[in-house]
Amino acid sequence: DVKVTQSSRYLVKRTGEKVFLECVQDMDHENMFWYRQDPGLGLRLIYFSYDVKMKEKGDIPEGYSVSREKKERFSLILESASTNQTSMYLCASSLGGGGDSPLHFGNGTRLTVT
Amino acid sequence: AQTVTQSQPEMSVQEAETVTLSCTYDTSESNYYLFWYKQPPSRQMILVIRQEAYKQQNATENRFSVNFQKAAKSFSLKISDSQLGDTAMYFCAFMKHAWGTDKLIFGTGTRLQVFP
Numbered sequence: 330d331v332k333v334t335q336s337s338r339y340l341v342k343r344t345g346e347k348v349f350l351e352c353v354q355d356m357d358h359e360n361m362f363w364y365r366q367d368p369g370l371g372l373r374l375i376y377f378s379y380d381v382k383m384k385e386k387g388d389i390p391e392g393y394s395v396s397r398e399k400k401e402r403f404s405l406i407l408e409s410a411s412t413n414q415t416s417m418y419l420c421a422s423s424l425g426g427g428g429d430s431p432l433h434f435g436n437g438t439r440l441t442v443t
Numbered sequence: 444a445q446t447v448t449q450s451q452p453e454m455s456v457q458e459a460e461t462v463t464l465s466c467t468y469d470t471s472e473s474n475y476y477l478f479w480y481k482q483p484p485s486r487q488m489i490l491v492i493r494q495e496a497y498k499q500q501n502a503t504e505n506r507f508s509v510n511f512q513k514a515a516k517s518f519s520l521k522i523s524d525s526q527l528g529d530t531a532m533y534f535c536a537f538m539k540h541a542w543g544t545d546k547l548i549f550g551t552g553t554r555l556q557v558f559p
Contacts, residue, residue: 372549419488431493436485
C-alpha cells in the first residue's frame with residue numbers, strides 16, 4: 330500500500346514565523362501535491378511537483394513556496410505565516426499516469442497561526 | 444477553466460437506506476476522469492469510485508455506483524444499503540486527461556451523516 334506521511338498532525342505557529350510542512354511518500358511516485366482544505370471551499374491546489382526540483386503553481390500559490398530536493402519528499406513552506414493561512418493542509422502523490430493512477434493522500438496537517 | 448459544483452452541503456440517511464449525492468462540472472474538454480473521494484473523521488482521503496468520460500457505462504464498486512450523464516455534465520454518487528461507516532465528507536473531483544499532470548479539481552464537498 331502507498332503510504333504518504335505528513336510529519337505533523339497538528340501545528341500551532343505565530344504570525345510571521347517561517348513554517349515548514351513536510352511530506353514523504355514511499356512508492357517512488359513522480360507527482361506530489363499540496364492542497365489546502367477549508368470548510369465550504371473544498372480542496373484547493375497550492376503547488377505540485379512532477380519531478381525532483383520541478384514545480385508548478387496551483388490555484389492559490391500566494392504566500393507559499395515548495396521544495397523537492399528528493400523524489401520522496403515534498404515540503405511546503407510558509408515564508409511568513411499569517412492568520413489567513415490557518416487551515417488543513419493535505420499532501421498527495423501519484424504515479425503520473427493521468428486518471429489511471431489515483432492520488433494517494435496523507436492524513437493532513439491542521440495548522441493554526443495565532 | 445474547469446469547475447466542480449456540489450450543491451448539497453449536508454445530507455443524512457438512515458442505515459440500510461439509499462442516498463444520492465449530486466455533482467455537476469463544467470469543462471470544454473472531451474476526455475477526462477471523474478472521481479468521488481471520501482474523507483472520514485480520521486481525515487484520510489479515500490478513493491471511492493472513478494469514471495472515465497469516454498466510457499458510457501456507469502462505474503460501480505460494491506455498494507457505490509455513479510450516474511454519469513456526460514451531456515448534462517452530471518456525476519452523482521449513489522450509496523446503497525448505507526452503513527454507519529459511510530459517515531464522512533464526500534468530494535467530487537475532475538481530472539483532465541493529460542499524461543503526467545494528475546491535477547484534481549475538487550468540489551466543495553457534501554457532509555453525509557448515516558443514522559442508526
